[in-house]
Amino acid sequence: MELAKAFDPKTAEGRYKTWEENGFFAPEINENESAPSYSIVIPPPNVTGSLHMGHALQHTLMDVLTRWKRMQGFRTLWLPGTDHAGISVQRKVVEQLRKDEGKSPLDIGRDEFVRRAWDWKEKYGNTITEQMRREGASVDWSRQRFTMDEDLSVAVRSVFVSLYEEGNIYRGLRIVNWCPKDKTVLSDLEVKEETRKDGKLYHLRYPIKGTSATLTVATTRPETMLGDTAVAVNPSDERYADLIGKMIELPLANREIPIIADDYVDAEFGTGAVKITPAHDPNDYLVGERHGLEQLLLMDEAGRMNAAAGADFEGLDRFEAREKVIARFEELGLLEKIEDYEITLPICERCKTIVEPILSEQWFVKMDEMRDIALAVMRGDSVPHFFPQVPHEKVYTTWLEGLKDWTISRQLWWGHQIPAWYDDEGNVFVAMTEAEAREKAGGKELRQDQDVLDTWFSSGLWAFSPFGWTGKGGVTDSPDLDKFLPTDVLVTGRDIIFLWVSRMVMLTKKFTGKIPFSDVVVTGTVLGKDGKPMSKSRNNGVDPIEMFDKFGVDATRIYLASIATGADIKWNDLLIETYRNFANKIWNATRFCLLNSDNASIRPFDPAAVSSMAAADRWVLSRLMRTSQAVNKALETYQYHEAVSLLYHFFWDDFCDWYIELKKDEITSGDAEASSFILSVLEQALRLLHPFMPYLTEELWQKLPGVGNSLHNPAYVSAEQTIMLADFPKGDERFFDSAAENEVSAVIELITKVRNIRAEMNISPSIKFVVHVAGNSDLRDIFAANEEQILKLARASELVLSDSLSVPKASAKAVLSGGAEVAIPLEGLIDFAKERERLRNQIAKLNTELERLNGQLSNASFVEKAPAEKVEALRERKAEIEQQTAALTQNIESLD
């Protein structure tokens, strides 16, 4: 069989279709029903999203595990799906409606709006799932779920109703984070901070009733003064002691408000007097509660001033109102000063609008019990176990300890509408359905709560709701739930450990009694070339699809897997190119192995037969088995980068650079035994690589002769032949062969030293020379046994073996391990000065090491306290260096 001259990723990537059509991704492809299960749920991507590098990274890591375990014979499920992304979808549909029809959601009504959102989802929501097929993700599409699927929605209602009934969900009036652009409340975790250096601190004079004096307050948000219902000072602040209890004549608002004393006030900050606006500031709200102050809400849902702000301000945007308030204060002579002030503003994570703290009635999940559940799981079972573990467990625990109640209602139409109904008196009835609610209400007419739940509320159930759990809706147990929960591992980004991971732990434990997963692989962030997180505004993003087109999916995957687990990575095209070259290298190595292989075929390795094979064969097999064992070990602890490094070095250095070169003549001459053996080694190595480079390995594997059932995992007997269902090599220790490794090491050392002499002496590769080697009889036997390969790879005409060197003065020399020496007579070619310098350099290097060794060995406490084998190893090394130095010194003298 003749392969194309270079690997073409596009062709190989066509393999996905076959895999999917044959059902290879479903756990049921494994016919052994008693096989252990292995499961992963995908962190559901936002249904409006398209694939970014973070996905590509996480999906690669999940797919590597999934393919690895599937090949090991597990009943393996990687479950795909998307979440409904409340705000994002809502925004897309609103925008579409405005653009296409010039209408607002209110114009078409809720039902129609939701219908259009579903249309939008059907039409555009599969972008990312299609992109996942390109990635090679071996997810079971037959089990794909969406957080708003009927079953999952029943699960959401079940959990809500249960939590409500036991008092863990409540409705209450609180200061919440309000986004005036999205017109919805946000949870604390959806609010980010932004520091602005151009902020201002405004000092306003408030007239004190019955006097001509004023009291100055400092504020960053003067417009909220319209909603002030008190001014507070510290009770122990002597400056203001006599003002406590007096009234302020609040300018512009024409109201009187009291001066109160509260410990909250820091006398040292600003003027020591604080305006109190209970409806627009969380701290002021608490002060208001303590003092029974009125809560005056100033703004509407869009952040515009309402009637409570007074006729002069009603309808103004909050920032326009600020300007106007300041202008009025100035006119009235009540603006004392404006200071520059660095301010930190709360920002809506999605739309970057400044969040307005606002008093509002919302639904909350009480976090006391939830926190205790998560902490108990963490402290009891150390679950989740984070990889890498160092920082995450502590951060996670600390965060849990300070957890506040979770705002779960959202003022949107797209999502899970809250299963709460109200009668005319405002009594609330929480139930699975309207009918049940009405029953509870004694048959009264009811109106359902207009809000929907936070998308993360449904995502929090993702470890069990996709397996069929519906709770009060009926199913609390299903075959999939039994088999696949707990899942084995969650692979996700650092940024959603709190937002999602913690909630999965709480909700899964509470509602199923099981943990959602034991391990969490925390990925780092893929940064742009500028070292900053990729973002649209920075325009430093790298599109994975472009990378797939440019370098191939396999190269992109293995590059992403080569990053140390959890570390951030600065994107670098040069590195991905390394792996594109790697793919091509493997392609060409296979191409070579298939030359003249007409009578060859893949076979299992037989220890008895192997033991009589040549050292090079036993060596490569030993290296393959050791690499296999190490790759498994690395993957067990999610050390992907270690596995990649092992594979890279096995393929490139051991297999291509040495083994193929050593066997070249035999292969090209059509030796069927040699071809069969090298193909068998290659076949196992391809299997080992498959989880990382699925397309390349499948493409090549299919071309190997005789990849028969005998090599397959017995669990997949009736499946089509595919590498993805072949057995994953464990690394059979019976083939570990230290003797062969030593032998080949000696051969490699000799060849390398000869090449070094050739290069340093500037001798053309076309010139062949005689190589003399002196050494003990063991070494001579080894070199004699590998004479042909040594001659070929060292480009030598003759190999002369003896127990001591006997060569002309005009020779270049080098020392080998084990007291051996190599010499090359170079009459007419040698530059004596250069040779002296070359030998002196070698002595100098040895001397550096010798000095260090002498230092250590002459240290009495080292010899006394260090392990004996350590000391002995250094002594042996010292003896060898001394022997080699002596030989080199003698070589220099022999040149004179």
Add this chain to the structure above:
RNA sequence: GCCGUCUUAGCUCAGUGGUAGAGCACUCGCUUCACACGCGAUAGGUCAGAAGUUCAAAUCUUCUAGACGGCACCA
């Protein structure tokens, strides 16, 4: 303010107590019949700085500097 991470060859990064590693880039040499996305051979690092623990520190402890992340506060 609190907590945490990072600082290793020109670049991007591995390496958790025992002689500093990789890829790319650089230098030299190769149309060697699988591969120039290649082959061969070199060169390049007082492991951010300081102190400490230890026979032994890139690795453990403390401090300092710089970069970054999370949390809290912010009238």
